[in-house]
Amino acid sequence: MKSFIPYYAVIFSSLRTEGDRGYTEMAERMEALARVQPGFLGFETARDEVGITVSYWESLEDITRWKEQAEHLEAQRLGKEMWYEHYTLRICKVEREYSFSKRPEE
Amino acid sequence: MKSFIPYYAVIFSSLRTEGDRGYTEMAERMEALARVQPGFLGFETARDEVGITVSYWESLEDITRWKEQAEHLEAQRLGKEMWYEHYTLRICKVEREYSFSKRPEE
Numbered sequence: 001m002k003s004f005i006p007y008y009a010v011i012f013s014s015l016r017t018e019g020d021r022g023y024t025e026m027a028e029r030m031e032a033l034a035r036v037q038p039g040f041l042g043f044e045t046a047r048d049e050v051g052i053t054v055s056y057w058e059s060l061e062d063i064t065r066w067k068e069q070a071e072h073l074e075a076q077r078l079g080k081e082m083w084y085e086h087y088t089l090r091i092c093k094v095e096r097e098y099s100f101s102k103r104p105e106e
Numbered sequence: 107m108k109s110f111i112p113y114y115a116v117i118f119s120s121l122r123t124e125g126d127r128g129y130t131e132m133a134e135r136m137e138a139l140a141r142v143q144p145g146f147l148g149f150e151t152a153r154d155e156v157g158i159t160v161s162y163w164e165s166l167e168d169i170t171r172w173k174e175q176a177e178h179l180e181a182q183r184l185g186k187e188m189w190y191e192h193y194t195l196r197i198c199k200v201e202r203e204y205s206f207s208k209r210p211e212e
Contacts, residue, residue: 009198011115011160013150017208044119046152052160054117080206088205092115092198098196100186102123 001042001054006093012053014087023083030075036073037066056094063091107148107162112199118159120193129189136181142163143172162200169197 027045033039034055039062045053057063066072079087086094120131133151140146140161145168151159163169172178185193 009115009117009196011117013160044155044156044158046154046158048152050152051201052150052152052158054119054158054160084206084208086205086207088203090115090200091202092200094196094198096197097194099192100190101192102190 002060003041003056003094003097004099006058006095007041008060009092009094010055010063011056011090011092012051012055012087013090014051014053015049016047016051016086016098017083017085021082022078026075026078026083033069033071034066037069038062039065060091109147109162109164109200111203112201113147114166115183115198115200116161116163116169117196117198118157118161118193119196120157120159121155121191122153122157123189123191127188128184132181132184134190136178139175139177140172143175144168145171166197 010095019101031043031045034043041056041058043053045051055066057066067076137149137151140149145164147164148160149159149161151157161172163172173182
Protein backbone atom coordinates (compact mmCIF):
# COMPACT_ATOMS: atom_id res chain seq x y z
CA MET A 1 0.00 0.00 0.00
CA LYS A 2 1.54 3.26 -1.15
CA SER A 3 0.42 6.22 0.89
CA PHE A 4 1.46 9.48 2.46
CA ILE A 5 0.81 10.30 6.07
CA PRO A 6 -1.68 11.48 7.08
CA TYR A 7 -4.26 9.33 5.36
CA TYR A 8 -7.51 7.90 6.72
CA ALA A 9 -8.77 4.55 7.98
CA VAL A 10 -12.33 3.31 8.38
CA ILE A 11 -12.48 0.59 11.05
CA PHE A 12 -15.69 -1.43 10.75
CA SER A 13 -16.17 -3.92 13.63
CA SER A 14 -19.22 -6.13 13.50
CA LEU A 15 -21.15 -9.01 14.99
CA ARG A 16 -23.08 -10.96 12.37
CA THR A 17 -26.56 -12.41 12.57
CA GLU A 18 -26.99 -16.16 11.92
CA GLY A 19 -26.86 -17.54 8.36
CA ASP A 20 -25.39 -16.09 5.20
CA ARG A 21 -28.48 -14.71 3.40
CA GLY A 22 -26.43 -13.16 0.59
CA TYR A 23 -23.84 -11.62 2.90
CA THR A 24 -20.71 -13.24 1.42
CA GLU A 25 -21.61 -12.30 -2.12
CA MET A 26 -22.37 -8.72 -1.14
CA ALA A 27 -19.18 -8.43 0.96
CA GLU A 28 -17.11 -9.51 -2.06
CA ARG A 29 -18.99 -7.12 -4.31
CA MET A 30 -18.43 -4.21 -1.89
CA GLU A 31 -14.71 -4.96 -1.62
CA ALA A 32 -14.39 -5.00 -5.42
CA LEU A 33 -16.37 -1.77 -5.67
CA ALA A 34 -14.37 -0.03 -2.93
CA ARG A 35 -11.13 -0.86 -4.76
CA VAL A 36 -12.14 1.21 -7.78
CA GLN A 37 -13.32 4.28 -5.85
CA PRO A 38 -11.30 7.51 -6.00
CA GLY A 39 -8.86 7.80 -3.10
CA PHE A 40 -8.94 4.08 -2.23
CA LEU A 41 -5.60 2.96 -0.72
CA GLY A 42 -6.14 -0.48 0.77
CA PHE A 43 -8.43 -3.01 2.40
CA GLU A 44 -7.99 -5.68 5.10
CA THR A 45 -10.57 -7.96 6.60
CA ALA A 46 -10.70 -10.82 9.12
CA ARG A 47 -13.44 -12.52 11.10
CA ASP A 48 -13.54 -14.77 14.18
CA GLU A 49 -16.32 -14.01 16.65
CA VAL A 50 -16.03 -10.38 15.73
CA GLY A 51 -15.36 -9.21 12.18
CA ILE A 52 -12.92 -6.38 11.57
CA THR A 53 -12.65 -4.68 8.20
CA VAL A 54 -10.33 -1.74 7.72
CA SER A 55 -10.27 0.32 4.55
CA TYR A 56 -7.74 3.06 3.89
CA TRP A 57 -8.39 6.31 2.01
CA GLU A 58 -6.54 9.41 0.89
CA SER A 59 -9.03 11.90 2.37
CA LEU A 60 -12.23 12.31 4.39
CA GLU A 61 -13.96 13.44 1.20
CA ASP A 62 -13.16 10.07 -0.42
CA ILE A 63 -14.71 8.31 2.57
CA THR A 64 -17.86 10.44 2.36
CA ARG A 65 -18.17 9.78 -1.38
CA TRP A 66 -17.81 6.03 -0.81
CA LYS A 67 -20.36 6.11 2.02
CA GLU A 68 -22.84 7.75 -0.36
CA GLN A 69 -22.18 5.56 -3.40
CA ALA A 70 -25.56 4.22 -4.57
CA GLU A 71 -24.87 0.49 -4.53
CA HIS A 72 -23.03 0.84 -1.23
CA LEU A 73 -26.03 2.65 0.30
CA GLU A 74 -28.20 -0.33 -0.62
CA ALA A 75 -25.65 -2.69 0.99
CA GLN A 76 -25.71 -0.57 4.16
CA ARG A 77 -29.51 -0.78 4.25
CA LEU A 78 -29.46 -4.58 3.86
CA GLY A 79 -26.71 -4.80 6.48
CA LYS A 80 -28.94 -3.18 9.10
CA GLU A 81 -31.96 -5.19 8.02
CA MET A 82 -30.37 -8.64 7.73
CA TRP A 83 -26.68 -9.14 8.30
CA TYR A 84 -25.53 -7.30 11.40
CA GLU A 85 -26.48 -7.76 15.02
CA HIS A 86 -24.21 -4.89 15.94
CA TYR A 87 -21.53 -2.77 14.35
CA THR A 88 -19.30 0.16 15.11
CA LEU A 89 -17.72 2.26 12.40
CA ARG A 90 -14.82 4.52 13.27
CA ILE A 91 -13.25 7.12 11.02
CA CYS A 92 -9.61 7.69 11.90
CA LYS A 93 -6.67 9.77 10.80
CA VAL A 94 -3.55 7.61 10.45
CA GLU A 95 -0.78 9.61 12.07
CA ARG A 96 2.10 7.13 12.20
CA GLU A 97 2.91 3.85 10.54
CA TYR A 98 5.61 1.20 11.03
CA SER A 99 6.19 -1.98 9.09
CA PHE A 100 8.26 -5.08 9.67
CA SER A 101 9.07 -7.83 7.17
CA LYS A 102 11.19 -10.93 7.63
CA ARG A 103 12.15 -10.64 3.98
CA PRO A 104 12.80 -7.39 2.16
CA GLU A 105 9.68 -6.05 0.42
CA GLU A 106 9.52 -6.24 -3.35
CA MET B 107 -16.51 0.84 25.29
CA LYS B 108 -16.95 4.20 26.97
CA SER B 109 -14.86 6.91 25.37
CA PHE B 110 -14.71 10.52 24.31
CA ILE B 111 -13.75 11.61 20.86
CA PRO B 112 -10.97 12.05 19.95
CA TYR B 113 -9.31 8.95 21.27
CA TYR B 114 -6.67 6.73 19.64
CA ALA B 115 -6.55 3.39 17.85
CA VAL B 116 -3.59 1.13 17.18
CA ILE B 117 -4.27 -1.05 14.13
CA PHE B 118 -1.92 -4.04 14.04
CA SER B 119 -2.20 -6.07 10.81
CA SER B 120 -0.06 -9.17 10.52
CA LEU B 121 0.85 -12.26 8.56
CA ARG B 122 1.96 -15.10 10.81
CA THR B 123 4.78 -17.58 10.31
CA GLU B 124 3.94 -21.31 10.36
CA GLY B 125 3.25 -23.09 13.67
CA ASP B 126 2.27 -21.72 17.06
CA ARG B 127 5.58 -21.74 18.98
CA GLY B 128 4.10 -20.05 22.03
CA TYR B 129 2.22 -17.42 20.04
CA THR B 130 -1.32 -18.11 21.34
CA GLU B 131 -0.25 -18.08 24.96
CA MET B 132 1.67 -14.83 24.50
CA ALA B 133 -1.18 -13.19 22.57
CA GLU B 134 -3.57 -13.98 25.44
CA ARG B 135 -1.07 -12.70 27.99
CA MET B 136 -0.59 -9.45 26.04
CA GLU B 137 -4.33 -8.88 25.75
CA ALA B 138 -4.75 -9.38 29.51
CA LEU B 139 -1.81 -7.06 30.18
CA ALA B 140 -3.07 -4.38 27.79
CA ARG B 141 -6.44 -4.36 29.55
CA VAL B 142 -4.88 -3.22 32.83
CA GLN B 143 -2.70 -0.44 31.35
CA PRO B 144 -3.56 3.21 32.04
CA GLY B 145 -5.67 4.72 29.29
CA PHE B 146 -6.82 1.37 27.85
CA LEU B 147 -10.29 1.64 26.30
CA GLY B 148 -10.88 -1.50 24.28
CA PHE B 149 -9.51 -4.39 22.24
CA GLU B 150 -10.73 -6.31 19.17
CA THR B 151 -9.00 -9.07 17.27
CA ALA B 152 -9.76 -11.40 14.36
CA ARG B 153 -7.69 -13.59 12.07
CA ASP B 154 -8.24 -15.24 8.69
CA GLU B 155 -5.32 -15.08 6.30
CA VAL B 156 -4.42 -11.73 7.77
CA GLY B 157 -4.76 -10.95 11.45
CA ILE B 158 -6.14 -7.61 12.56
CA THR B 159 -5.92 -6.45 16.14
CA VAL B 160 -7.15 -3.01 17.11
CA SER B 161 -6.62 -1.55 20.56
CA TYR B 162 -8.11 1.74 21.70
CA TRP B 163 -6.47 4.25 24.03
CA GLU B 164 -7.22 7.59 25.64
CA SER B 165 -4.02 9.30 24.50
CA LEU B 166 -0.82 8.94 22.48
CA GLU B 167 1.11 8.94 25.77
CA ASP B 168 -0.82 5.83 26.88
CA ILE B 169 0.16 4.12 23.61
CA THR B 170 3.82 5.04 24.06
CA ARG B 171 3.80 3.76 27.65
CA TRP B 172 2.24 0.45 26.54
CA LYS B 173 4.75 0.12 23.69
CA GLU B 174 7.59 0.47 26.23
CA GLN B 175 6.14 -1.80 28.92
CA ALA B 176 8.87 -4.35 29.78
CA GLU B 177 6.97 -7.59 29.18
CA HIS B 178 5.44 -6.15 26.03
CA LEU B 179 8.91 -5.21 24.71
CA GLU B 180 9.97 -8.85 25.11
CA ALA B 181 6.82 -9.98 23.23
CA GLN B 182 7.65 -7.54 20.42
CA ARG B 183 11.17 -8.97 20.21
CA LEU B 184 9.86 -12.55 20.02
CA GLY B 185 7.26 -11.46 17.46
CA LYS B 186 9.97 -10.28 15.07
CA GLU B 187 12.14 -13.31 15.74
CA MET B 188 9.50 -16.04 15.55
CA TRP B 189 5.85 -15.21 15.01
CA TYR B 190 5.47 -12.65 12.24
CA GLU B 191 6.29 -12.85 8.60
CA HIS B 192 5.11 -9.29 8.16
CA TYR B 193 3.25 -6.67 10.13
CA THR B 194 2.12 -3.08 9.88
CA LEU B 195 1.26 -1.01 12.89
CA ARG B 196 -0.72 2.18 12.47
CA ILE B 197 -1.40 4.78 15.12
CA CYS B 198 -4.62 6.64 14.43
CA LYS B 199 -6.73 9.39 15.91
CA VAL B 200 -10.40 8.34 16.01
CA GLU B 201 -12.32 11.37 14.77
CA ARG B 202 -15.85 10.02 14.35
CA GLU B 203 -17.75 6.98 15.51
CA TYR B 204 -21.14 5.48 14.70
CA SER B 205 -22.80 2.41 16.15
CA PHE B 206 -25.76 0.28 15.17
CA SER B 207 -27.48 -2.39 17.26
CA LYS B 208 -30.50 -4.51 16.40
CA ARG B 209 -31.36 -4.49 20.08
CA PRO B 210 -30.91 -1.54 22.43
CA GLU B 211 -27.58 -1.62 24.28
CA GLU B 212 -27.63 -2.50 27.95
